[in-house]
Amino acid sequence: MMQDSGTEAKSNGSAIQNGPSSSNHLLECSSLREGRSNGETPAVDVGAADLTHIQQQQQQAIQVARQLLLQQQQQQQQQQQQVSGLKSPKRNDKQPALQQQQVATQQLAFQQQLLQMQQLQHQHLLTLQRQGLLTIQPGQPALPLQPLAQGMIPTELQQLWKEVTNAHTAEETTGNNHSSLDLTTTCVSSSVPSKTSLLMNPHASTNGQLPVHTPKRESLSHEEPPHSHPLYGHGVCKWPGCEAVCEDFPSFLKHLNNEHALDDRSTAQCRVQMQVVQQLELQLAKDKERLQAMMTHLHVKSTEPKAAPQPLNLVSSVTLSKSTSEASPQSLPHTPTTPTTPITPVTQGPSVITTTSMHTVGPIRRRYSDKYNVPISSADIAQNQEFYKNAEVRPPFTYASLIRQAILESPEKQLTLNEIYNWFTRMFAYFRRNAATWKNAVRHNLSLHKCFVRVENVKGAVWTVDEVEFQKRRPQKISGNPSLIKNMQSSHAYCTPLNAALQASMAENSIPLYTTASMGNPTLGNLANAIREELNGVMEHTNSNESDSSPGRSPMQAMHPVHVKEEPLDPEEAEGPLSLVTTANHSPDFDHDRDYEDEPVNEDME
DNA sequence: GCTCTTGTAAACATTT
DNA sequence: AAAATGTTTACAAGAG
Numbered sequence: 238m239m240q241d242s243g244t245e246a247k248s249n250g251s252a253i254q255n256g257p258s259s260s261n262h263l264l265e266c267s268s269l270r271e272g273r274s275n276g277e278t279p280a281v282d283v284g285a286a287d288l289t290h291i292q293q294q295q296q297q298a299i300q301v302a303r304q305l306l307l308q309q310q311q312q313q314q315q316q317q318q319q320v321s322g323l324k325s326p327k328r329n330d331k332q333p334a335l336q337q338q339q340v341a342t343q344q345l346a347f348q349q350q351l352l353q354m355q356q357l358q359h360q361h362l363l364t365l366q367r368q369g370l371l372t373i374q375p376g377q378p379a380l381p382l383q384p385l386a387q388g389m390i391p392t393e394l395q396q397l398w399k400e401v402t403n404a405h406t407a408e409e410t411t412g413n414n415h416s417s418l419d420l421t422t423t424c425v426s427s428s429v430p431s432k433t434s435l436l437m438n439p440h441a442s443t444n445g446q447l448p449v450h451t452p453k454r455e456s457l458s459h460e461e462p463p464h465s466h467p468l469y470g471h472g473v474c475k476w477p478g479c480e481a482v483c484e485d486f487p488s489f490l491k492h493l494n495n496e497h498a499l500d501d502r503s504t505a506q507c508r509v510q511m512q513v514v515q516q517l518e519l520q521l522a523k524d525k526e527r528l529q530a531m532m533t534h535l536h537v538k539s540t541e542p543k544a545a546p547q548p549l550n551l552v553s554s555v556t557l558s559k560s561t562s563e564a565s566p567q568s569l570p571h572t573p574t575t576p577t578t579p580i581t582p583v584t585q586g587p588s589v590i591t592t593t594s595m596h597t598v599g600p601i602r603r604r605y606s607d608k609y610n611v612p613i614s615s616a617d618i619a620q621n622q623e624f625y626k627n628a629e630v631r632p633p634f635t636y637a638s639l640i641r642q643a644i645l646e647s648p649e650k651q652l653t654l655n656e657i658y659n660w661f662t663r664m665f666a667y668f669r670r671n672a673a674t675w676k677n678a679v680r681h682n683l684s685l686h687k688c689f690v691r692v693e694n695v696k697g698a699v700w701t702v703d704e705v706e707f708q709k710r711r712p713q714k715i716s717g718n719p720s721l722i723k724n725m726q727s728s729h730a731y732c733t734p735l736n737a738a739l740q741a742s743m744a745e746n747s748i749p750l751y752t753t754a755s756m757g758n759p760t761l762g763n764l765a766n767a768i769r770e771e772l773n774g775v776m777e778h779t780n781s782n783e784s785d786s787s788p789g790r791s792p793m794q795a796m797h798p799v800h801v802k803e804e805p806l807d808p809e810e811a812e813g814p815l816s817l818v819t820t821a822n823h824s825p826d827f828d829h830d831r832d833y834e835d836e837p838v839n840e841d842m843e
Numbered sequence: 844g845c846t847c848t849t850g851t852a853a854a855c856a857t858t859t
Numbered sequence: 860a861a862a863a864t865g866t867t868t869a870c871a872a873g874a875g
Contacts, residue, residue: 635848635849635850636849636850637849653864654863654864654865655863655864674850674851674852675850675851677851677852677853678849678850678851678852680863680864680865680866681850681851681852681865681866681867682849682850683864683865683866684865684866684867685849685866685867691865697858697859697864698858698864698865
């Protein structure tokens with residue numbers, strides 16, 4: 238309901254505390270100082286108490302991320318168990334040979350797919366480097382893209398898989414003839430009991446889920462408290478992308494056996510989940526590094542003479558704290574791939590904006606030529622981000638870009654209108670005034686642009702971004718290798734959804750995200766999510782013999798026959814929007830936004 | 844000057 | 860009934 242997030246945000250500031258994902262927490266961390274700084278000394282004045290606070294918040298965030306990882310691992314293990322067929326003996330008994338054959342075929346296909354994805358990512362990375370958007374120093378910490386972008390060979394994937402599962406690969410890999418395919422083998426045919434995993438996972442012994450890898454699983458499952466099943470919670474099946482409502486645990490088990498038995502889809506989902514876990518771990522490592530760098534940086538800064546943050550280089554201004562640990566081009570859509578996206582020229586306009594000139598009220602007609610789209614310097618990124626949070630300077634970005642950014646920053650890639658409002662007010666001091674004006678503009682833009690898709694939810698409606706549509710608005714330079722993409726499109730039946738997701742994700746990445754520290758690596762996160770969502774949703778519909786995705790029908794539409802913008806399907810749209818978002822699972826915990834309109838001043842007075 | 848894009852305002856309908 | 864949300868139209872301005 239539209240009241241939901243709004244009233245929650247207005248009446249209860251504690252909504253920020255219970256975000257389900259690390260990103261929410263970290264996001265709050267990233268904006269921690271916002272509430273402390275006044276408009277004049279927003280960025281640098283960090284006292285010891287503040288620092289301690291930040292540290293605590295970061296630690297909490299890491300803790301949450303860790304838990305998230307554990308959950309992911311548990312989920313993954315559950316899926317493995319499912320895929321291994323231990324819970325569906327009927328199917329196993331019926332056609333074990335056939336299944337093995339299928340699995341083997343699928344392994345090959347998926348391996349192929351993974352390699353292609355990695356190549357594509359690598360290509361994309363190289364392109365970014367060439368464009369000067371990425372600068373990789375020899376001694377620099379690994380880029381977020383690297384794990385995939387480096388084109389991991391199967392053995393590397395296997396190594397990752399080992400690290401993720403921490404245990405139950407040793408026996409399996411040794412017993413496997415084709416070691417390069419172990420990634421899938423371990424996932425699909427894990428019939429060997431794993432004892433080490435019990436040691437590795439502190440949660441395993443408590444919820445009894447790790448024994449799923451043992452033949453004793455069935456007996457152990459009786460000992461499980463009904464609600465401790467990692468794939469079951471709040472009466473909903475937690476299988477990625479499922480969310481089927483199961484009234485009680487037995488019905489859930491029934492559902493699990495019926496809907497998530499060993500089949501192509503489950504197998505693929507399991508593998509994707511593996512990737513997700515891997516990426517999350519990498520993200521966690523990254524965020525740890527970032528935290529360290531942040532603390533180091535702040536310690537240094539706090540001893541330096543204060544200087545008012547000046548967005549001398551607004552090009553990099555709206556990028557959140559990524560500067561300390563990596564050079565990934567995390568900024569608002571200002572890259573050569575979005576040539577006409579407005580941008581504040583470095584040498585034009587309010588090159589130096591002081592707090593006295595900040596109150597730019599009233600209509601400002603500015604368009605920024607892409608010729609000012611210079612490579613992004615990551616030097617004062619964090620400062621400028623703080624700057625916009627605290628100074629009432631109109632951000633040099635279009636409403637459409639901002640809305641898109643708000644949506645893409647959200648974990649679910651979907652936001653209610655009110656959440657979009659909140660993002661605006663949270664990120665830009667400018668939007669804490671004249672609410673009627675810019676809110677109207679936001680609504681206007683949401684309705685006007687085809688790239689914004691309204692998706693009806695159980696609780697109301699959320700807005701998502703149709704990345705393909707967004708890209709259509711501004712012709713982009715090809716950042717990937719078209720032939721490679723083309724090549725991918727003809728490789729396998731599964732390639733269709735995967736490629737679509739990958740391409741969309743890369744298209745998105747070609748517009749570097751104005752990401753939060755929490756997202757750490759939106760690239761990989763989006764990619765993983767995209768692939769997972771695609772697998773979850775599209776495979777149900779395209780797992781047939783169709784080697785090409787049916788045009789004009791987006792995965793999301795296929796997944797959720799919900800109301801989207803009702804427009805006559807003009808031929809131009811025949812290729813169909815590709816939406817990478819999940820719908821209808823908008824978590825209430827996600828409503829962490831605060832409504833500044835109710836407390837615009839208190840924000841700074843706290 | 845034309846076209847396109849964007850911002851702003853406003854009217855109106857629908858939903859909550 | 861009021862507020863929020865969503866759609867649509869109109870107009871102005873900047874930029875190519």
